[in-house]
Amino acid sequence: MKIELRGVWREFNGQQRPVTALEDIGLEVEEGEFLCLVGPSGCGKSTLPDLVAGLQEPSRGESIVNSGAHGAPVLIFQEAGLFPWLTVRDNVEFGLRVRRIPRARRREIAMEQLGLVRLQQFAEALPHQLSGGMKQRAAIARALALDPPVLLMDEPFAALDAQTRDIMHQELQRIWTETGKTILFVTHNVREAVCLADRVLLMTARPGRIKDEIFVDLPRPRSVSNPELAEVAQVALDHLRDEIQKAEREEFDSGWLYPEGRLPASGPGVVASPR
Amino acid sequence: MPSPRSVGHALVEGFGDRSYPVAILASLARMLIGYGLAIAIGIPLGLAIARSILIRDTIGSAVVGLQTLPSICWLPLALLWFGLSEKAIIFVVVMGATFSITTAVEGGIRNVPPLLLKAGQTLGAQGLLLSLRVTLPAALPAILTGLKLGWSFAWRSLMAGELLYSERGLGRILTIGRDYGDMALVLATILVILVLGLIVSRYVFEPAERALARRWGLEAE
Numbered sequence: 009m010k011i012e013l014r015g016v017w018r019e020f021n022g023q024q025r026p027v028t029a030l031e032d033i034g035l036e037v038e039e040g041e042f043l044c045l046v047g048p049s050g051c052g053k054s055t056l057p058d059l060v061a062g063l064q065e066p067s068r069g070e071s072i073v074n075s076g077a078h079g080a081p082v083l084i085f086q087e088a089g090l091f092p093w094l095t096v097r098d099n100v101e102f103g104l105r106v107r108r109i110p111r112a113r114r115r116e117i118a119m120e121q122l123g124l125v126r127l128q129q130f131a132e133a134l135p136h137q138l139s140g141g142m143k144q145r146a147a148i149a150r151a152l153a154l155d156p157p158v159l160l161m162d163e164p165f166a167a168l169d170a171q172t173r174d175i176m177h178q179e180l181q182r183i184w185t186e187t188g189k190t191i192l193f194v195t196h197n198v199r200e201a202v203c204l205a206d207r208v209l210l211m212t213a214r215p216g217r218i219k220d221e222i223f224v225d226l227p228r229p230r231s232v233s234n235p236e237l238a239e240v241a242q243v244a245l246d247h248l249r250d251e252i253q254k255a256e257r258e259e260f261d262s263g264w265l266y267p268e269g270r271l272p273a274s275g276p277g278v279v280a281s282p283r
Numbered sequence: 284m285p286s287p288r289s290v291g292h293a294l295v296e297g298f299g300d301r302s303y304p305v306a307i308l309a310s311l312a313r314m315l316i317g318y319g320l321a322i323a324i325g326i327p328l329g330l331a332i333a334r335s336i337l338i339r340d341t342i343g344s345a346v347v348g349l350q351t352l353p354s355i356c357w358l359p360l361a362l363l364w365f366g367l368s369e370k371a372i373i374f375v376v377v378m379g380a381t382f383s384i385t386t387a388v389e390g391g392i393r394n395v396p397p398l399l400l401k402a403g404q405t406l407g408a409q410g411l412l413l414s415l416r417v418t419l420p421a422a423l424p425a426i427l428t429g430l431k432l433g434w435s436f437a438w439r440s441l442m443a444g445e446l447l448y449s450e451r452g453l454g455r456i457l458t459i460g461r462d463y464g465d466m467a468l469v470l471a472t473i474l475v476i477l478v479l480g481l482i483v484s485r486y487v488f489e490p491a492e493r494a495l496a497r498r499w500g501l502e503a504e
């Protein structure tokens with residue numbers, strides 16, 4: 009199973025003028041690879057996995073997903089997107105039901121996947137009874153239940169608190185090692201990317217292009233607090249700094265960050281330093 | 284103003300000589316048919332409007348206009364079409380309830396969070412399957428609100444219709460009360476109409492709404 013994007017563009021009809029979200033993207037994801045895509049706000053990070061999942065079509069170019077008999081990639085979102093009217097287990101069974109898998113088999117698969125994300129005892133709970141991290145784990149189980157060759161993850165941990173996120177990083181690395189899935193993981197957090205990925209692609213501010221590629225060759229399991237990891241993240245961050253500033257200039261009104269009467273001397277082009 | 288006592292007397296008498304039970308059954312029978320038809324028309328119409336821009340721009344705008352029209356305005360037309368018959372009143376009930384159901388269904392469907400639709404799609408649900416398994420359940424709370432609204436519109440339309448023309452029913456008893464200047468009978472009948480409305484809302488719609496809210500997590504535990 010391999011993902012390949014060739015000369016992919018994606019344009020939207022914006023309110024005033026057309027918006028180019030992705031510009032001439034070419035990338036390949038190898039089977040079993042953990043690839044992270046990092047970029048500043050609004051650079052088309054969410055658009056890319058949508059294209060791969062087939063939820064959107066490229067305006068130009070092609071997105072080739074060589075799935076064969078293995079089924080399509082499954083997307084996981086920033087908010088878990090669990091169906092509130094279904095129990096956790098019925099959520100996990102959702103895709104299997106759509107595929108008309110018999111009930112007994114569905115149940116078996118669902119419990120197995122809930123075991124993998126350590127949520128078995130919450131199988132009968134409703135989504136609103138779960139914490140943010142538990143919801144996200146349920147969403148991962150729901151995706152894994154289909155045994156997709158590729159998991160596409162769009163900032164899946166961005167809404168979680170720092171501790172929960174740390175745990176999720178460990179869990180995801182474990183799941184990846186245990187299942188051997190190909191993972192395309194999107195984030196705006198450089199440390200998270202470096203912590204998880206074999207390879208990190210850095211994107212430019214909008215229109216999103218691929219700017220650099222960083223290979224991360226650190227032993228696993230990794231943690232964001234690992235000092236060697238901080239070094240690699242620093243390198244990546246240096247590469248991205250201009251792009252983050254560019255994105256901020258686009259998204260904030262100029263001068264917005266400054267109190268009245270204290271605009272920076274060098275004029276409207278200057279913006280506060282990156283986070 | 285009649286004394287509470289005479290109103291109570293009218294109630295006892297009405298239930299004693301079976302005129303209220305018969306009238307209630309006649310009115311409820313019309314409600315069931317009219318409201319049932321309104322649901323059968325209103326829900327598919329709402330789905331169609333939510334689904335197609337073409338239908339929204341044509342029928343959809345008409346529905347918005349029709350919704351503001353008091354349904355009793357249809358009675359003269361109904362009498363011309365159907366003559367002095369049950370059908371005429373039921374037509375008025377249908378016209379009174381359908382469009383509020385349609386509007387609620389359409390709004391409910393259009394407000395389904397895109398995230399849930401995307402989740403359904405990425406898990407392999409498309410077309411009809413996506414509608415049945417994701418869109419409809421997600422819109423169910425809004426649809427239920429529409430059904431409740433539709434019920435009260437149907438009830439009002441029915442009473443208006445029966446008041447103007449009918450052989451049986453609670454509205455008819457109101458007319459008799461007016462014709463004989465029997466104020467106690469009029470008030471007693473209003474009470475019956477009110478209580479019936481309350482019972483349905485209390486024992487049908489409220490429990491259903493509560494059950495949905497609990498299931499959908501829309502309500503604090």
Ligand SMILES: Nc1ncnc2c1ncn2[C@@H]1O[C@H](COP(=O)(O)OP(=O)(O)OP(=O)(O)O)[C@@H](O)[C@H]1O
Pocket residue numbers: 020021022027028029047048049050051052053054055056196214
């Ligand atoms: N349906 C749409 N219609 C119009 N413009 C869109 C649409 N979807 C995305 N865009 C625009 O395309 C650009 C990229 O969007 P995208 O959501 O992929 O960015 P992102 O990198 O995921 O942003 P964030 O960091 O906020 O998640 C944005 O400028 C956005 O405004």
Ligand SMILES: [Mg+2]
Pocket residue numbers: 053054055162163
């Ligand atoms: Mg995004």
